[in-house]
Amino acid sequence: MSGEGTGNVAPLxxxxxxxxxxxxxxxxxxxxxxxxxxxxxxNRWLSGSYAIPVRDDEEEGDESEPK
Ligand SMILES: [Zn+2]
Structure with missing residues (x-):
């Protein structure tokens, strides 16, 4: 028994x-x-409203640890 069939079609x-x-x-x-x-x-794109926010917290450099 199938209750589902035609009649419930989503718009393309x-x-x-x-x-x-x-x-x-x-x-x-x-x-x-x-x-x-x-x-x-x-224009909104070009003006930078959609630009990804730049995070400049501590830069991940090579912090040479003294050993
Ligand atoms: Zn419009």
């Missing part, structure tokens, strides 16, 4: 809103709604 491509403005994304500029938002995101 769930629509995602534009990460910049929240509007429905366009196919050409996915996942953004337009090239404009795409550029906004790109």
């Amino acid at each position: 491509r769930p629509k995602r809103p534009c990460p910049e403005c929240g509007r429905p994304s366009s196919r050409d500029t996915y996942p953004f709604c337009s090239t404009r938002c795409k550029h906004v995101d790109l």
Whole structure:
């Protein structure tokens, strides 16, 4: 006996809103709604907002221990 069958199919491509403005994304500029938002995101990357924080705590050098 199988209760599961057709009828519960997940959509192939769930629509995602534009990460910049929240509007429905366009196919050409996915996942953004337009090239404009795409550029906004790109600029954010370039300006360094997404940059990985640099940790400069103690540098791991060769601390020669006197023996
Ligand atoms: Zn947008």
